[in-house]
Amino acid sequence: MTINGWIQIALFCAVVLALARPLGGYMTRVFTGERTFLSPVLAPVERGLYRVAGINAAQEQHWLAYAQSMLAFHVLGFLALYALLRLQAVLPLNPDGQSAVAPDLAFNTATSFVTNTNWQSYGGETTMSYLTQMLGLTHQNFLSAATGIALAVALVRGFSRASAYTVGSFWVDLTRTTLYVLLPLCMALTLFYVWQGIPQTLGGAVEVTTLEGAKQTLAVGPVASQVAIKMLGTNGGGFFNVNAAHPFENPTALSNFVQIVSIFAIGAAMTNVFGRMVGDERQGWAILSAMGVLFLAGTALVYWAESAGSPVLNAFGLTGGNMEGKEVRFGILASALFAAVTTAASCGAVNAMHDSFTALGGMIPMINMQLGEIIVGGVGAGLYGILVFVIVTIFVAGLMVGRSPEYLGKKIEGREVKMAMLAILCLPLMMLGFTALATVVAAGLAGPANAGPHGFSEILYAFTSAAANNGSAFGGLTANTAFYNTTLGLGMLFGRFFVIVPALAIAGSLAAKKTVPASAGTFPTHGGLFIGLLVGVILIVGGLTFFPALALGPIVEHLAGGLGQTFAAGG
Amino acid sequence: MSNQLRPALVLLIALTALTGLAYPLAMTGIAGAIFPAKAAGSLIERDGKVVGSSLIGQSFTSDRYFQGRPSATSAADPADATKTVPEPYNAANSSGSNFGPSSAALAERVKADLAARQAENPGKSVPVDLVTTSGSGLDPDVSPEAALFQVPRVAKARNLSEDQVRILVDSQVQDRLLGLLGEPRVNVLALNLALDNLGSK
Numbered sequence: 001m002t003i004n005g006w007i008q009i010a011l012f013c014a015v016v017l018a019l020a021r022p023l024g025g026y027m028t029r030v031f032t033g034e035r036t037f038l039s040p041v042l043a044p045v046e047r048g049l050y051r052v053a054g055i056n057a058a059q060e061q062h063w064l065a066y067a068q069s070m071l072a073f074h075v076l077g078f079l080a081l082y083a084l085l086r087l088q089a090v091l092p093l094n095p096d097g098q099s100a101v102a103p104d105l106a107f108n109t110a111t112s113f114v115t116n117t118n119w120q121s122y123g124g125e126t127t128m129s130y131l132t133q134m135l136g137l138t139h140q141n142f143l144s145a146a147t148g149i150a151l152a153v154a155l156v157r158g159f160s161r162a163s164a165y166t167v168g169s170f171w172v173d174l175t176r177t178t179l180y181v182l183l184p185l186c187m188a189l190t191l192f193y194v195w196q197g198i199p200q201t202l203g204g205a206v207e208v209t210t211l212e213g214a215k216q217t218l219a220v221g222p223v224a225s226q227v228a229i230k231m232l233g234t235n236g237g238g239f240f241n242v243n244a245a246h247p248f249e250n251p252t253a254l255s256n257f258v259q260i261v262s263i264f265a266i267g268a269a270m271t272n273v274f275g276r277m278v279g280d281e282r283q284g285w286a287i288l289s290a291m292g293v294l295f296l297a298g299t300a301l302v303y304w305a306e307s308a309g310s311p312v313l314n315a316f317g318l319t320g321g322n323m324e325g326k327e328v329r330f331g332i333l334a335s336a337l338f339a340a341v342t343t344a345a346s347c348g349a350v351n352a353m354h355d356s357f358t359a360l361g362g363m364i365p366m367i368n369m370q371l372g373e374i375i376v377g378g379v380g381a382g383l384y385g386i387l388v389f390v391i392v393t394i395f396v397a398g399l400m401v402g403r404s405p406e407y408l409g410k411k412i413e414g415r416e417v418k419m420a421m422l423a424i425l426c427l428p429l430m431m432l433g434f435t436a437l438a439t440v441v442a443a444g445l446a447g448p449a450n451a452g453p454h455g456f457s458e459i460l461y462a463f464t465s466a467a468a469n470n471g472s473a474f475g476g477l478t479a480n481t482a483f484y485n486t487t488l489g490l491g492m493l494f495g496r497f498f499v500i501v502p503a504l505a506i507a508g509s510l511a512a513k514k515t516v517p518a519s520a521g522t523f524p525t526h527g528g529l530f531i532g533l534l535v536g537v538i539l540i541v542g543g544l545t546f547f548p549a550l551a552l553g554p555i556v557e558h559l560a561g562g563l564g565q566t567f568a569a570g571g
Numbered sequence: 572m573s574n575q576l577r578p579a580l581v582l583l584i585a586l587t588a589l590t591g592l593a594y595p596l597a598m599t600g601i602a603g604a605i606f607p608a609k610a611a612g613s614l615i616e617r618d619g620k621v622v623g624s625s626l627i628g629q630s631f632t633s634d635r636y637f638q639g640r641p642s643a644t645s646a647a648d649p650a651d652a653t654k655t656v657p658e659p660y661n662a663a664n665s666s667g668s669n670f671g672p673s674s675a676a677l678a679e680r681v682k683a684d685l686a687a688r689q690a691e692n693p694g695k696s697v698p699v700d701l702v703t704t705s706g707s708g709l710d711p712d713v714s715p716e717a718a719l720f721q722v723p724r725v726a727k728a729r730n731l732s733e734d735q736v737r738i739l740v741d742s743q744v745q746d747r748l749l750g751l752l753g754e755p756r757v758n759v760l761a762l763n764l765a766l767d768n769l770g771s772k
Contacts (some may be wrong), residue, residue, distance in 0.1 A: 008752060053581035063577075072575040072745040076583050126664055138593030143583075170577050178586055183594065194602040197626050199612045205663060206612055208621045211763055212635065217663040218624055220612045224602060225595040242665040245706030247626040248612065253753020310672035313681055313703075320699040324677065325667045327705050328640070328712040331754035335706075352706045353667035356677075476669030480575030540617055561673050568675035 001305045005333035009299060012257070012337065013292070016264045020288065023265060024272025031153045031173065031273065033057075042179050049175055060166035063508025064085045066154055067501055069170035070147060070158040074114055077143060081110040084136045094129035094221075095204030098405045101127065105305040108485035113137055114376060115496035116144035118230065118237030118348055118471035119488060125219035125240050130202060137237060142186075145233025146177040146265075148380030150502055152270055153277075155384045158507030159279045159408050162515040167507045181266070182233060187260060189228035204271030223248055229263045234378040236348030236471045244338070244339065244351040245327055250571040256334055256351060260341045267345050267376040271381040278408050282526035287386055288535045289384035291344075291562035294375045298364045299340040304338045307362035311561045325356030336361065343368035346378030348471025355450070355458065355474035360559055362474070364463055365553035369468040371542040372427055384503040386534075391506065393530075393537045397523055406522060409515035416509060419502040426498035428545045430467035430491045435460045435549065443483035449476030453560065462488060467495035615760070623760050628711040630660040631763065632727040637713070637721050637740075639759040640700050641684060643668035644708035660709055668704045691724050712756035715744045725766070739765055 029036050035043075050057050061069065084091070085106040089099045101109065105121055112119040113136070124133065150173035157167045194200050206218040223239045227249055230237055244250040250259060268288060275284025309322040322330040330338070335352035342349050343365035354362055356466040368375060374386035390407065395417050398405030405412040438444025438459045447462075448455030458474040465472055466488040473479070479488065524530065560567075602610045613625045623629050631638045642659035644666050649656075670677035684702040689695075698717040718740045726736040743762045747753050 004747070004751065011751070033736075049582065049585055053578040054584065065701075069575050069579065072579040073583065075580050080583065080587070123664060123666070134595040135587060135591040138595055139587045142590040143586060171582060175582065175586075183590065186594070187598065191602060191605065194598075194610050196734050197609050197613050200599050200602040200610045200614070203611065206614065206621065206624075208614070208623050210623055211760070211767070212629070212633060215702060216623065216627075216629060216660065218612055218614075218627055219663045219665075222595045222599055223632050225598040240707075241663050242667060242707040245667065246665050247707060247711055248624075251613075251626050253748045259716065259754055264638045287661075309699075313676050313699075316681060316685055317696065318681075318699045318702070319696070322672065322703075323699045324670065324672075324703040325706045326703075327707065327710050328700055328714055328755055328756045329710075332638075334656060334753060350706070353669055354705075355669040355671060356667060358617070358672045435598075447667055448670040452673060454673055457671070474669070475667065538734060542719075554689045557671070557673050558684055566673050566675035566678050 001303060001334070005303060008333055009303070009337060012260060015261050016268050019261070019265050020268040020272045020483070023269035024276060024284070027181055027269055028273050028276045030176050031277070033172075033466045036180060038180055038184060051170075053171065055169070055171045057169065057172050060169050062165060063154070063167050063504045063511070066167055066170045067504045070151070071497075073170070074147070074173070078110050078114045079139060081113060081136045081140060082106050084132055085109055088129040088132045091129070091131050093131035093134070093202065094200070096129070098127060098129045104482045104485040105480055107488045111489040111492050112304065112471065113140035113235070113237060114144060115469050115492045116148055116233070116235055116346065116381065117466060117469040117492045117496070118235045119466055119473070119492065120237055120471065121485055121488070123241030123432045124238055130221055133226060133239060134222055138229060141226065141229040141233050141237065142178055142182055143174070145229070145235060145379050146174050146182060148378050148530040149177045149181070149266070150174050150380065151503060152380035153273070153386055153504050155507040156274050156277045158510035159410060160279070161511045162513065164511040167511050168502070182229065184551060185232055186225070186228040189232060189258070190224045192258065193227055193255060194225040196255040198227055198255065199248055200224040204469070214223060220248065227259070230349060231259045231347065232266065234263055234267065234345045234347040236342065236570045238349060242353070244349045250351055253329055253334065256330055256338065259349070260338055263341050263345045263347045263349070264376050266379040267382045270380060274383060280526065286526045286531055287390070290531045290538075293373070293531070294536050294538065295340065297343050298344065298368055298375070299337060302336040302340050302357075302364045304331060305358045305364075306332050308358070312356050312564060312566055313458040315564060322356070322358050322361065325353030327352065331413065339365050340368065342371065342472060343406065344375035344377070346373040346381055346469050350472050353475055354472060355459070355476045359554045359558035362457065362461075363550060365472065366457075366464055366550070366554070367542065369464045369470050370427070370431065370546045371538055372424065373468050373470065374538065381469065385499065388420045388499075388503060388506070389538050390534060391416050392424065392427055392541070393534045394523070394525070397533060401523075403521055406516060407525060409518065410513050411475070411508050411516065415504050419506045419509075423499045424541065425501040427467050427547065430494050431460070431464045432549055434463040434487050434491050438463070438487065441483070443481065447477045447479065447481070447484055449478065449569065450567065451569045453553050453557040454567065457557065459552050459554060460549055463491050466491035469496050530553060591730065615764070617764065625758065625761060626711055627662050628660050628709050629760055631759065634724055636763045636766070637718055637725060637759050639713060640710050641704045642708040644707040649744055662709055665707045665709055667706045667708060688720075695720060711758050711760060713759055714757050714758055715740070718743070718757040718762060729766070731769070735769070736766070739769060
């Protein structure tokens with residue numbers, strides 16, 4: 001660990017914090033339907049879309065109708081993407097002649113991109129045509145991100161309204177988020193990334209003759225436009241197999257820095273949107289502080305573990321930390337920071353191979369996901385994820401002092417707590433249930449590339465990543481099989497929709513409640529006590545749930561590594 | 572549910588066209604006009620022939636060239652398409668080793684590579700990036716220490732003085748951005764092109 005490393009972490013946090021308020025202010029205007037500086041250009045487009053689609057922008061929806069719209073939109077999006085994947089061989093913009101995607105992989109991939117997971121059982125440059133990358137994957141990157149943001153806004157309306165029947169219009173939220181927030185930012189980011197060296201071309205792969213006379217085929221493509229949204233929308237699906245470790249996807253230290261900032265930018269700003277919409281920005285800062293505490297703790301641990309390196313390799317006299325699976329231009333710090341950011345948010349892009357991280361360095365990304373990706377989190381998803389934990393925290397606090405719990409003037413009652421617990425319990429059920437299944441059936445045991453506890457970690461990481469809709473992987477796992485494509489696909493679906501629907505139910509139920517004025521007995525939710533309690537609840541729920549599984553994987557691997565023990569595949 | 576279908580269908584088609592076609596195609600056009608070389612992949616030409624991309628590492632095996640990091644990429648086996656064979660720096664199929672920290676295979680590979688490197692420059696400690704594979708298998712860079720480590724071998728193979736080669740390496744070191752972001756590094760392809768130029772002068 002170096003001073004320079006800590007300064008880079010501090011700079012990253014400072015930039016994310018500095019962006020939260022202006023971006024939050026802008027997004028609040030977008031979600032409340034106010035005019036923005038882009039309205040002269042975009043308002044006519046928006047009105048045109050509503051007219052053709054038969055949408056009355058002024059008509060809001062009950063939470064059930066909101067959920068139905070969201071689901072209908074996803075079913076159609078899934079079917080369209082599945083069809084595109086199956087038919088890509090006979091469609092245009094396929095200069096490298098990619099063949100049709102197999103049914104189980106197409107199911108997995110369509111699910112993955114529709115749920116904002118972007119788990120990739122395939123290597124992009126060897127599987128997907130340019131048309132698929134743009135029309136199928138880039139497009140779903142936008143829409144799954146916009147959906148996450150729309151749902152978070154609906155939940156925030158639940159808190160900010162009183163005695164209301166509706167929580168907003170899904171169609172309007174979706175359209176406005178895409179047009180006013182995601183597209184303009186992505187256009188600017190794309191140009192920045194091309195300036196840094198990311199290709200953006202429709203020409204096919206380039207054949208070159210190297211200095212030593214060998215042939216080298218350089219896969220290129222419309223990369224920058226996809227990288228822009230995959231980071232900003234916390235999707236994370238790479239254009240290339242190795243994602244942001246690929247020099248064409250992340251060529252410089254600066255492109256790397258902008259990429260990690262853009263992963264956090266919208267998620268952090270959403271806490272400010274929350275504060276503004278409930279009429280007290282301090283509430284947003286309190287939530288962001290709780291996220292920040294968890295983030296810094298995790299980042300410090302990954303940085304420490306990767307700097308210390310693997311005891312097995314250090315025994316050979318190597319110094320300089322664990323560089324297996326890392327790029328020289330990023331080094332230890334930028335790789336460790338990226339890993340913490342991408343799993344704290346639900347991004348899942350990687351700039352180093354998490355599978356080759358040290359045992360503890362690889363455990364933190366897993367924990368970040370297992371806590372529910374509420375540390376900033378996916379765009380929108382992070383906010384509704386942590387608000388679910390806030391409800392549980394308020395409930396626990398109410399039990400401790402014997403008062404009926406309130407948050408922002410809303411009484412938290414049985415229904416909200418039940419829905420919150422449903423959302424919280426869904427993730428461990430998917431993560432641990434499928435991991436248990438995969439460790440006893442032959443098709444599951446065929447997956448891991450590494451032997452011993454690390455092989456178990458590969459399986460646990462996969463289902464953790466899928467259910468949390470992250471998408472990063474311990475890449476050694478051979479996941480492109482019928483078993484893994486199907487089980488991971490189911491994990492993603494349940495992990496997404498069994499959190500979203502309860503969150504919307506909470507929104508509807510809260511919106512209908514009256515607001516009670518704060519009194520002397522009201523628990524203040526913008527101070528250090530609340531932040532500490534929230535962090536504690538998150539850690540206790542996550543810790544109690546996942547510690548046994550982590551003990552079997554990374555923890556035992558760490559202890560064995562300290563004794564110099566290695567594990568041979570097939571042994 | 573039927574009143575949901577029209578907005579769902581229309582918005583799906585319209586937003587697909589906007590974000591899936593108009594956006595990437597427009598950006599391709601604009602980026603190609605403003606940054607044509609970078610949009611095409613930062614290709615490097617020498618004597619009218621494309622010899623690589625400044626961002627993508629190449630496999631160097633000769634003693635006359637600085638070598639990059641070990642690469643874990645592979646390619647389909649020409650003899651049997653269902654299998655793969657190692658092909659370092661295969662830029663059509665990026666990949667890391669995905670060896671875990673307790674992998675016996677990793678320990679053996681590092682041990683063998685270390686022995687080979689130590690034989691090349693006895694008495695010097697081997698920089699860690701010379702015996703670990705990169706995440707992409709296409710890392711264009713090595714650390715300045717890893718480049719300097721190879722100076723005696725390259726100088727000998729080219730009949731140049733070590734000082735001459737060391738000065739060349741120093742001139743190719745890229746520092747952290749603003750002294751802050753990233754890590755110091757040397758682009759191996761750029762260094763080798765400069766080395767060839769040095770030889771031909």
